[in-house]
Amino acid sequence: MRMEFLSLEPFVPSGSNFESSKQLFLDLGFHINWQVEGYAGLQRDQCRFVLQQFDNPGFAGNFMLSVKVTDINRFREDMITKELPKKYGIRMGEITIQPYGKEVNMIDMAGVCWHFVEQ
Numbered sequence: 001m002r003m004e005f006l007s008l009e010p011f012v013p014s015g016s017n018f019e020s021s022k023q024l025f026l027d028l029g030f031h032i033n034w035q036v037e038g039y040a041g042l043q044r045d046q047c048r049f050v051l052q053q054f055d056n057p058g059f060a061g062n063f064m065l066s067v068k069v070t071d072i073n074r075f076r077e078d079m080i081t082k083e084l085p086k087k088y089g090i091r092m093g094e095i096t097i098q099p100y101g102k103e104v105n106m107i108d109m110a111g112v113c114w115h116f117v118e119q
Helices: 018-027 072-081 084-088
Strands: 011-013 031-036 039-044 047-052 064-069 096-098 101-107 113-118
Touching: 018 031, 018 039, 018 047, 018 084, 047 064, 072 084, 072 101, 072 113
Parallel strands: 011 047, 064 113
Antiparallel strands: 031 039, 039 047, 096 101, 101 113
16 A cells, blocks of 8 residues: 555644634634644644644744635735725735645734635
């Protein structure tokens, strides 16, 4: 029997406010699968990651993730409708066309750059 790799679940730094960072992802439609002090396993559909209570701006500012979505227009529209950039002080870009697909970038409160890409 062949051994398979099943998933990749990065540990993402929360920045200085773990609870607020966790709430941002809940507002993005993620739910908490499990939680222990300083860590929360988050999931939306098949996308999973571990939010870690960790504040290191140098690290976070150089950490990037690519998240595949089915409808980039709807994703961006939801963020605007929910006023997430204003509510959390995050940055969100316009939709751009990249060689790998349509993309919207979001810089979260820790400084992590999330690349949401339509597939």
